[in-house]
Amino acid sequence: MIDLKNTSKRIFRNLAGLLAVTGIAMFGFAQDAAMSTTGINLAESSEYGQYLTDQDGMALYLFVPDAQGPSTCYDDCATNWPPVTVESADALPTLGEGLDSALLGTVERDDGTLQVTYNGWPLYYYIGDMEAGVATGQGLGDNWYVVDATGTAIGMSAAPADDGGADDGGDEGGEGEDGGSDGM
Numbered sequence: 001m002i003d004l005k006n007t008s009k010r011i012f013r014n015l016a017g018l019l020a021v022t023g024i025a026m027f028g029f030a031q032d033a034a035m036s037t038t039g040i041n042l043a044e045s046s047e048y049g050q051y052l053t054d055q056d057g058m059a060l061y062l063f064v065p066d067a068q069g070p071s072t073c074y075d076d077c078a079t080n081w082p083p084v085t086v087e088s089a090d091a092l093p094t095l096g097e098g099l100d101s102a103l104l105g106t107v108e109r110d111d112g113t114l115q116v117t118y119n120g121w122p123l124y125y126y127i128g129d130m131e132a133g134v135a136t137g138q139g140l141g142d143n144w145y146v147v148d149a150t151g152t153a154i155g156m157s158a159a160p161a162d163d164g165g166a167d168d169g170g171d172e173g174g175e176g177e178d179g180g181s182d183g184m
Contacts, residue, residue, distance in 0.1 A: 039095070043133060055093075059137070060146070062144070093116060126144065
């Protein structure tokens with residue numbers, strides 16, 4: 001007669017080992033993907049003309065309060081407008097045709113990560129953009145704009161007036177469409 005108790009234990013141990021190896025392998029692949037070189041390209045739309053995207057065609061935005069300096073988007077803002085980051089200043093994204101490498105750089109965020117800049121503007125994604133080729137964050141709160149090949153905000157009216165920081169673009173009601181530093 002076959003001892004099923006020992007057979008069950010062997011099957012369980014083998015299955016547990018297989019799952020552990022698979023999990024470790026998946027973690028390793030995920031780490032490799034996170035460290036892979038990214039790219040910045042130009043997409044074209046009839047509404048905005050040419051604008052910056054990542055290597056997967058996702059729109060990249062600037063945040064007006066950053067004023068071509070350090071990022072001012074943290075907490076809920078950064079949750080809804082994730083910064084475009086790199087592992088080191090030596091790991092800058094590759095640029096597609098029509099983009100100027102002299103405009104590409106980084107700025108250090110408060111947590112020590114390096115955020116990619118273009119023409120001095122820290123770059124962001126918008127979590128509302130669910131697929132490549134859309135820019136649903138464009139113009140939100142008069143603070144978020146897609147960026148052209150020269151590093152200029154597309155569709156932004158004249159330079160914003162300095163109002164002494166009275167309105168950072170936050171949404172007090174919690175809807176968060178504009179991504180100010182106190183909300184999304």
